Amino acid sequence: MSDHRGTRPKGRESLVETVESAARLIAKARQPAIGGLGTDVDGVRAALALGLKIGAIVDHAATVYERVDLRVLSDSGVMVTTAAEARHRGDLIVLVGPGAVAWAGHASVFDNGGGLYPWRGPRGVLCIGTGGARPAHMAIDGDVAVLGDDLPLDRVIGLLRARLGGRPVAASPEGLDVTAIDAAALQMKAASFGVVVADAHDFDHVAYDSLMALVKALNAETRFTTLAVPAHHHGRGANLVSAWTTGGRLPVGMGRGYPEQDDWRFDLERAVGAGEIDALVWVGALGPELPEWAGKVPTVALIHHGAQECRADVVIEVGVPGITHAGVLTDAIRDGFAHVEPRAPQDLPSVAEVLSLLSAAIKDKAA
Amino acid sequence: MAALTFTLKAAPPERLDLSLLVPDKLKDLSAREIERLGIGTTPTGVVVGDLFTVSGTDLTDIRFAGGSDRFDGVGTGLKGASLHVDGDVGAYLGRGMKSGKIVVAGSLTGPYGATAATGGVIRVTGNAADATAASIPGAMAGLAGATLIIEGNAGDLLGDRLRRGVILVQGSVGALAGARMVGGTIISAALGRRAGQGMKRGTLIAGTVEDIEPTFVFSGSYTEAFLPLLRRWVASEAGAGFAALVPQVAQRYRGDMASLGKGEILIG
Known part of the structure; x- marks a missing residue:
């Protein structure tokens, strides 16, 4: 591992020394930040505690999940279900956008028909604005219906909402036939339990809000709900921990001694670009890797055991919850927290342990 | 009365929250007290006087020079x-x-x-x-x-x-x-x-x-x-x-x- 730029501990004794050099780097910063946050519940709690102590901005790497999915939840409200309900009850799975198709094929939520309710009819699938993508590993009865492969997602959702409400539309420049829109609207209305699957990465908050309004409108006549593609790198768990700890979702800034939520001011990439952040602690036990923009600030990186490349100034190898040590993580399929036993235990420090040491080291400097 | 003027002395070293510098929040404060108001957003504790020269007293006419x-x-x-x-x-x-x-x-x-x-x-x-x-x-x-x-x-x-x-x-x-x-x-x-x-x-x-x-x-x-x-x-x-x-x-x-x-x- 000699190819690393930064210092890296070689054992428990050197961990203390490395943490001290990390503490020096952070202690002199005016506005530190803690990013990535790919870690278990204990790790996020430790990060928020450290953040409050040093007045840091804290955010998770799953920014789209926060700025689109969670934003629309607070803007307008959403109807959601679990993967299990979707699999067993859903007689129409509506995949909206290419991300939904990719996830439905990969996450094995729909790879069997779900046999819990014998009264459920056959399972249909409707692809909306998926750009030609079709699910490869879904259990489907009949053909996959398709609408608006060539249209921007926001536009095809708007057209569907209009026709569903019986309102007129103009001809779309892409030449989408109104009868095709009406047929899709009818198919959705005819479902007994429809499930819209969507990936927030395919949307901005306006388009996602529109999709949620479509689902709400469908509930006037039948039952319809949504299943969002889960946030990457434990983003949902990190935001839940933030909600019960700070009262709000991420990002939060604690520069004034109390947590404030602000998507724009505390956007790490923006703030680093604007020269507002002068030290970064990157937590990547579960990933992701250090982003390009981190190169502009002094960085302490907590990376998972075995990560080969890291350009941070101080690099600390940590264990991976559920692999090298036990941890509490959200289970995206069950949509709950779960204690996960280690699969291959190793004597590596956890994120919580390192951040607590870091917090203690900074206190010592201040004393 | 001259306009209450905040003259910027130096480029702000961090984002500032200037929401306190409005008449409702300033009406009972002396110039010295205004200078001690916290406007920073980091633990550094930046106050008005660190970055602005405060002059004038007319709360109905507030100016930021810079x-x-x-x-x-x-x-x-x-x-x-x-x-x-x-x-x-x-x-x-x-x-x-x-x-x-x-x-x-x-x-x-x-x-x-x-x-x-x-x-x-x-x-x-x-x-x-x-x-x-x-x-x-x-x-x-x-x-x-x-x-x-x-x-x-x-x-x-x-x-x-x-x-x-x-x-x-x-x-x-x-x-x-x-x-x-x-x-x-x-x-x-x-x-x-x-x-x-x-x-x-x-x-x-x-x-x-x-x-x-x-x-x-x-x-x-x-x-x-x-x-x-x-x-x-x-x-x-x-x-x-x-x-x-x-x-x-x-x-x-x-x-x-x-x-x-x-x-x-x-x-x-």
Whole structure:
């Protein structure tokens, strides 16, 4: 591992020394930040505690999940279900956008028909604005219906909402036939339990809000709900921990001694670009890797055991919850927290342990 | 009485929250007390006196000599006073403003200028960033009754969830102008893509609209008495240059049919 730029501990004794050099780097910063946050519940709690102590901005790497999915939840409200309900009850799975198709094929939520309710009819699938993508590993009865492969997602959702409400539309420049829109609207209305699957990465908050309004409108006549593609790198768990700890979702800034939520001011990439952040602690036990923009600030990186490349100034190898040590993580399929036993235990420090040491080291400097 | 003036001494080393520097918050404070008000956003504890020289006592006329893209919250909740910034400002200019007048001789470099402002007039001589007059995440309304005048261009999401009030933009506007708006008016030379997407009520007026959404339905030429009345009002509020943005005859599109469909886009 000699190819690393930064210092890296070689054992428990050197961990203390490395943490001290990390503490020096952070202690002199005016506005530190803690990013990535790919870690278990204990790790996020430790990060928020450290953040409050040093007045840091804290955010998770799953920014789209926060700025689109969670934003629309607070803007307008959403109807959601679990993967299990979707699999067993859903007689129409509506995949909206290419991300939904990719996830439905990969996450094995729909790879069997779900046999819990014998009264459920056959399972249909409707692809909306998926750009030609079709699910490869879904259990489907009949053909996959398709609408608006060539249209921007926001536009095809708007057209569907209009026709569903019986309102007129103009001809779309892409030449989408109104009868095709009406047929899709009818198919959705005819479902007994429809499930819209969507990936927030395919949307901005306006388009996602529109999709949620479509689902709400469908509930006037039948039952319809949504299943969002889960946030990457434990983003949902990190935001839940933030909600019960700070009262709000991420990002939060604690520069004034109390947590404030602000998507724009505390956007790490923006703030680093604007020269507002002068030290970064990157937590990547579960990933992701250090982003390009981190190169502009002094960085302490907590990376998972075995990560080969890291350009941070101080690099600390940590264990991976559920692999090298036990941890509490959200289970995206069950949509709950779960204690996960280690699969291959190793004597590596956890994120919580390192951040607590870091917090203690900074206190010592201040004393 | 001389205007209460905050003269910027040095470039701010961090983002500043200037929401305290409005008459309601300053009225019982001496100059020394004002200088000790915290305006920093990091543990460093930056106070007014660190960055500004404070002079004058007239709380109805507040001036910032010098601006910065790190000036957040200027004129928050302003009521009945006049506020002038000689330079750029950051986010949340005039947030929740009730009445009075704000002039920024510069640009809005951050989002959410005039968000939830229910009254008064804000004039910006430069450009406006994305999400100006837009609702902050989780809020029901963006601009909510005030008048916002932008002499330059505006970015994307201008007036997202606009509730009430008028936005005038001399130049062009980015994508998603008036998205999800429930009332109010946006008048501009040109609107970008996805204009009015999700709007329920309200009016967008522009010389051109890029790639108008098919959920806006053409409903004829519009020559009602309303347009000359509006032009006269715009001339009195913002000047003849802005009044020229209001057409004599407009092509009217109703929408957004995806939403309630009681809004309109007038192109002319």
